[in-house]
Amino acid sequence: MTARSDSRTLAWVLLAAAGAFALTMGTRQTMGLFLSPLNTSTGLGLASISLAFAFGQLWWGLTQPFAGAVADRIGTGRVLAIGVVLVxxxxxxxxxxxxxxxxxxAIGVLAAGGAGMAGPSVLMAATARLVPPQRRGLASGIVNAGGSFGQFAMAPIAVGLTASVGWAGAMQWLGALMLLALPAAWVLRGNSNALAAQAAAASGMRALSAREAIAQALATPGYRYLAAGFLVCGFHVAFLATHLPGVIAACGLPPEVGGWALAVIGLFNIAGSLLMGWAVGRWRMKSLLALLYTTRGVAVLVFLLAPKTPAVVLVFSAVMGVTFLSTVPPTAGLVAKMFGMANMAMLFGLVMLAHQIGGFLGAYLGGTVFQATGSYDWVWYVDIALAAGAALASLPIRESHALAPARA
Incomplete structure (x- = not known):
């Protein structure tokens, strides 16, 4: 009976976290489909609208360490509920x-800030707190796959809604669908710092304060390498999510191909996330990150050299999908391995901040470079170079506990 109850509890935790991530990520990652209608409706220009999307990438990252710190102390449920309402x-x-x-x-402060509060730093930390240690790698892969499924499901929904009720009505319906994430706030309630304080007291030590944990983390070379690689991941992901429909349109392909390309990325990222969650417990996480970044760079290079047909675009999207968010399980796993569960949401949130600084650059430079040159090629060249750098930066990371506990 106890084993059956534990399995049922684990299933509810994974459903809540993966479902919430599916809705937030699905809504965010389909916003690129509305870039052109927003430009036509407002007449503001592609660079100005890209600035709003880029600020959203940055703000999504900025909110996560603060949201993580608050969730570590007052509980995941409250933070998650507020985030859903803001989205x-x-x-x-x-x-x-x-x-x-x-x-x-609207896009950069409210929607992106709310998605940050209901984002991976809070959801991954809550999942790691509520599942057994031996299942954390696979659990993080399942939660990550939820975000991928959201993108896969939301992209064709957004295209269908746009065809039936117009782009403005489609955005508002997508916003209303976010309300389905509210029950997850109750399932994932609780915080990790209370448990960490009890464990520290039992061992005659005291839990580190947020400031002490941040100072020790930033002094750890492996943590800085991890953040640098994740910054590159953010550049790549935000550029694809915001500008891939524009890249496809610039190739002279129908708009529907852009919607299906985003959906294919989401679909194949489900497989990639689950595979990476399984692999985290079997191979060194830094080696997996290096492999992912190398695969991205090679895939972009091949895409640039290949003829731009719908089949090529969909194959490229599939390869990108396998690597799209697959970086999250090994990155979250390395943060937990190096620093433990106390303050994990905050420390992973800081890494997510680096990710979103890269996201800001990817979203903004994509529109700016295209408006200046009429092509996305130079952004692709930068992306290849950054992918190579991220792969090399992952190799020196030491997979060992780095935080020194403080005496009571």
Whole structure:
């Protein structure tokens, strides 16, 4: 009976975390489909609208360490519920905005900030807290696959809604769907710092404060290498999510191919996330990260040299999908292995901040370079070079516990 109850509890935790991530990631990753209609409706220009999307990438990252620190202390449930409501409001009012400042507020502050509060740093830490240690790698892969499934499911839904109710109505319906994530706040309630404090007291030590944990983490070379690689991941992911439909349109292909390309990325990332969750417990996580970054660089190079047909685009999207968010399980696993569960949401949130600084650059430079040159080629060249650098930066990471406990 106990084993059956534990399995049922584990299933609910994974369903709640993966479901919440599916809704937030699915809504965010389909916003690139609305870039062209927003430009046509507002007349602001591609660079101005890209700025709103880019600020959203940055703000999504900035909110995560703070959201993680709050969740570590007052509980995941409250933070998650507030985040869901902010995503709903921001997404629903975006079609009403007619200025760059308005789009930055709706897309970049409300929707992106809410998605950060309901994002991977909070969800991964809650999952790691609620599942047995031996299942954390696979659990993180399942939660990550939830985000991928959200992208796979939301992209064709967004295309269908746009065809039936227009782009503005489609955005508002996507915002309303986010309300389905609210029950996850109850399932994932609780915080990790209380458990860490009990364990520290039992061993005659005291739990590190947030400031002490951050200082020790930033002094650890492996943590800095990990953040540098994740910055490159953010550049790549944000550029694809925001500008892949534009890349496909620039190749003279129908808009539907852009929607299906995003869906294929989401579909194959489900397999990639589950595979990576399984692999985390069997191979060194830094080697897996190096492999992922190398695969991305090679795939982009082949795509640039290949003829741009729908089949080539979909194959490229499939390869990108396998690596798209597969970096999250080994990155979260390395943070947990180096620093333990106390303050994990905050420390992983800091790594996510680096990810989103890269995301800001990827989203903004994509629009700026295209507007200046009429092509995305130079962004692809930068992406290849960054992927090679991220692969090399992953190799010196030491997979060992790095935080020194403080005496009581």
């Amino acid at each position: 709903v409001v921001g997404t629903c009012i975006t079609p009403l905005m007619q200025s760059t400042a308005g789009l930055v507020f």
